Amino acid sequence: MKPASQSVGLKYWMQRVLRECAAAARDLAVDPVHDLRVALRRCRSMADGVMAIDPDPAWQEMKRAGKQLFASLGALRDLQVMQEWAEKLAPPDDLARARLLQFLSQREESAKADAAQALAQFDRKQWRRWIAHLSARAARLKPGSIVYQHLALERWTEAYALHRKAMRSPTPHALHSLRIGIKRLRYVVENFLPEHHRHWKEGLKHAQDILGEVHDLDVLQAALLESGAFADQADEARWQQIVEKEKQSRISEYVASTSGPASLWRVWREALPKGKDAEAAGIHRLRLWAAFRDGNIRHSRHVAQLALQLYDGLVNATAWKPAALKERRILFTAAILHQVSDAGAKQNPHKTAYRLVRKTRPPLGWSAREWQTVAAVVRFYGGGLPARGRKAWDRLQLAEKRSVKFLAAVLRVAEAFDSDHSARIRRLRIQHGDGLIRIFADGYLPAHAIAMQVSRARHVLELACRNPVYIQPLRKPPLRRAS
Known part of the structure; x- marks a missing residue:
């Protein structure tokens, strides 16, 4: 090599x-x-x-x-x-x-x-x-990582939207914006995806150069008018015709390279993550984003796993009926992000994390409302309960409020189970019957220091599920003697 x-x-x-x-x-x-x-x-x-x-x-x-x-x-x-x-x-x-x-x-x-x-x-x-x-x-x-592939997919999506707009109405502004969009895609690929760049470099450079020349000619047209260089109207018309011919030639060349089965846009998109792979890449990017802002990312990732176990157990035991929202993905993402902070933050941790998540642009594949729901779960996993008058709560729709109340309670309990950051509790099992929810926690001891935090968090989950919640140690079955 x-x-x-x-x-x-x-x-x-x-x-x-x-x-x-x-x-x-x-x-x-x-x-x-x-x-x-x-x-x-x-x-x-x-x-x-x-x-x-x-x-x-x-x-x-x-x-x-x-x-x-x-x-x-x-x-x-x-x-x-x-x-x-x-x-x-x-x-x-x-x-x-x-x-x-x-x-x-x-x-x-x-x-x-x-x-x-x-x-x-x-x-x-x-x-x-x-x-x-x-x-x-x-x-x-690391160059070539799935994180940069997701970033390139984001840039491709933005640039392709500009391409479609420019093809509908090829104004100088639209074509210039398209050139900038392709340039942003090109630089992500060029700088961070060496293998993709090896295959794409000629097409990316050619598309950017053609549109760059179109922009140069637009600037030249404006300068010609400003300079007073024309002797008469016929002279002006002759020059405008020359410049316009050069522009249209390049626009036609760009259109030809981005049309049909061999379209550059298709070639680029085919090599980037799709479907579940794109969603997984987005989650991986969020995990890395959080790792740069979380003083104990191992704790947050452990809490995320406990939160998913608790959520799945409650759903499987019919203690909770999921809403139409992508609740599980929202819960996992909120759990990964629930401890992010920035230098010199003076707010409570959940408020700081809420502010950082909310001001972050929704990642590719997330709607603005889904991302707002993530931020609300982060806000209400700690501190006071959701209530009218709190901005993070008042922004939500009715169905979102129901989900946020429950998901924040689940995250609160998961956080309490690892409030000492020991990762001693690794497995949860849920039973639901006779109007009672039992959470069996492997490694949990009622006399342990975390028991008080767990008890407080349990109360919030009771309000969300409208059932009493008991926390008990998970008893391991006795070893069978060899006969």
């Missing part, structure tokens, strides 16, 4: 930014400016990918610093690209071409001055500190 190329990874591209800064600062020529923007874009796109999991604020700080320099070079880069297009589309003796180039050249001097100032203000020392810190954090996430 050939060694991996060194031109990948966050550390490489952050170091590349520093090298390209030095090259661009010499004369702000076309190629160095382009290369610096590519390096900055790579760093910021990798930050986007890792930030989906890792909450370290340094990612946002690095993105912000990169964005400031990237934007300052954008105006200059646009002018340089338009000069290239003007020289390509018309012969040297074209009067409108000469006037446009003169207009762009005047603008370029001002843009270069702004870009030079931004380069001088760029904090290279801070950037070097981020290289050491962030490359170490990025190394905790």
Whole structure:
């Protein structure tokens, strides 16, 4: 197997930014400016990918610093690209071409001055500190993992929606938005899914480049009008026809590559998780997201398993009739997330976790209401009971309230069973009959320190199930003597 190329990874591209800064600062020529923007874009796109999991604020700080320099070079880069297009589309003796180039050249001097100032203000020392810190954090996430496949599926879904919109109405704004969507997909694949990228790189680059040229031509059209380069209306019409012909040629090329059985969109989608695999990938991503924010993720995962045992036991014993919602998935997700926190949090743990979950965008495959239900279960597993006047409760619909009340009670009991974080209780068995629910817990002792927490949580479950709940040790059957 050939060694991996060194031109990948966050550390490489952050170091590349520093090298390209030095090259661009010499004369702000076309190629160095382009290369610096590519390096900055790579760093910021990798930050986007890792930030989906890792909450370290340094990612946002690095993105912000990169964005400031990237934007300052954008105006200059646009002018340089338009000069290239003007020289390509018309012969040297074209009067409108000469006037446009003169207009762009005047603008370029001002843009270069702004870009030079931004380069001088760029904090290279801070950037070097981020290289050491962030490359170490990025190394905790394995390229090619199911988490990044799920992130790529999310980017594909977003970009494909933009594709469909642009095909219905191919306005400059719609096509530019589509280009950005494909670019975001491309950078996830390029940076984090090397095997996918090996098969997709030509198609992704081609689609992005074609739409990039369409955008360049739109910008050129606007510059032509602003520059006053036309001698008369006939001259203007001639140039508009030239530019429009180039645009339509590229749009047609894009449409051809994304239509029919061999459509690039189909090729990309086929290689990403589908159905239950996509759902499992989403759960795995949430587990990793929680691991970066939970001081004891093993405890939370153990509580999640106890919660599922309790839920399944109550359903199988007919002590609870599930609602139409995807209750089991909601319960498991809430259990995994119920201890997430952030640095310096001063609220109660359940309130902090609720706030973090609620402000997180629903993962792919979750509706906004399902995600709101997850957040509500996280909010009410601890602290006061659900009641009118609590925002997390008042936002719910009637059927959701019934589920949240029960699922939060189940999670509360599961958390109580491991309130000492010992994982001593590993198996639960449920019996239901004669209006009584019995929970048999392997490893539970009434005299143990957790018994008080279990008793308090049991009361909440009683209110949700409308049945008394007894907690008892699970007696193991005696060993049979050998005859």
